[in-house]
Amino acid sequence: MPELPDLSDEYAxxxxxxGGADFLPRWTVQAAAxxxxxxDRAVLGQPYGPGPRDWFDLFMPAARARGTLVFIHGGYWRAFDxxxxxxxxSGxxxxxxxxxxxCHTLAPDARLSAITTQIARAVDAIALVQPGPLVLTGHSAGGHLVARLACTDVALAAAPRVARVLPISPLSDLRPLMQCDFNADLRLDAAEAARESPALRTPRAGIDAHVWVGSAERPAFRDQARWLGxxxxAPVTEDPGxxxxxxxxxxxxxxxxxxxxALAGL
Structure with a gap:
């Protein structure tokens, strides 16, 4: 059987x-400021479970909130908070x-299936303290996670309040990631890769989903967005440039x- 190609660079x-190395330092400074x-409208470190990364930050508008946008960060499930x-x-x-x-536990300390369950708990906890509609969005690995919450096989008590799901540059079919070097941390096998791939799962009935990706992204990410759409x-928007x-x-x-x-009509 021929050896499968290494796809690490395709997903880098x-x-x-x-200037790719400049983004994280710039975001760090902007975030702190x-x-x-x-x-006091930044309510930081709210717990949703007993683990050290079971927390969320909540940012409140000046007046009563119209709803809550939940954003889940990227980092290949392995990095950042x-x-x-x-x-x-701010927008x-x-x-x-x-x-x-x-926040969520990072691989390799947790498998993707456990991270999916953890993020569902986080959204349920956010829904308990925040009234009104929920919009779920996330970037890259975070885009994967919000798409997973829109699937029928994930338990999410807050699902009836989710008005829209907008995955940004999502990883929707995880099977190619088994051919990347970072799978040493993810430890994906064929069964888990298929089970945790939103593009291979059934979305909740009536889900309002919109997939977003940059037109200048790596072909692998444009493919991943298209596969999910x-x-x-669901509509797929390629943001020019x-x-x-x-x-x-x-x-x-x-x-x-x-x-x-994300918010139109809500």
């Missing part, structure tokens, strides 16, 4: 983006929405096409 991003400026992306809450806040950013009969790191910039702009897609 920073090395293929001009945003939290400081928000003062949501504090890096705090400033991206939804300006539109009168609260924003919640949950096709499987779910956007790569994997700046495709989320619209979350910080209250007038952006990305936020209109």
């Amino acid at each position: 991003n920073a090395a293929h983006i001009p 945003f939290r400081d400026a928000l003062g 949501p504090r890096l992306w705090s400033a991206f809450a 939804a806040l300006a539109r009168g929405w609260a924003v919640a950013m949950p 096709t499987a779910w009969n 956007r790569h994997h790191f700046n495709v989320i910039d619209g979350l910080a702009d209250p007038g952006s096409a990305l936020l209109r897609a």
Whole structure:
């Protein structure tokens, strides 16, 4: 049987983006400044379970919230926590929405199936303290996780309140990731890769899903977005000129096409 090709470079991003190494330091500075400026409207480290990464940050608008946008961060399920992306809450806040950013255990300390269950618990906990509709969005691995919450096989008590799911640059079919070097941490096998792939699962009836991806992203990510849109009969928007790191910039702009897609009509 021929050896399968190594797909690690196809799913690498920073090395293929001009100035790719500069994004994380810039986001870190912007996030800290945003939290400081928000003062007591930044409610940090709210627990949703007993584990050290069972917490979420909640950012509140100046007036009563119209609903809550839940954003789940990327990092191939292996890196970071949501504090890096705090400033991206600013666009939804300006539109009168609260924003919640949950943390989760990282691989290899947890398998993807456990992370999916953990994020479902986080969203249920957020729903208990936040009234109104929920919009679930996430980037890259976070896009995968919000798409998983929209699948019928994931227990989510808050599902009836989810008004929209907007995966950004999601990983929707995990089988190719078994051919990447970072699978040493993920430990995906064929059964788990298929079970945790939103593009291979059944979406909840009537789910309002919209898939978003940058037109300048790696072909593998554009494929992943297209696969999910096709499987779910959901619209797929290719944001012109956007790569994997700046495709989320619209979350910080209250007038952006990305936020209109997330919050329109709600």
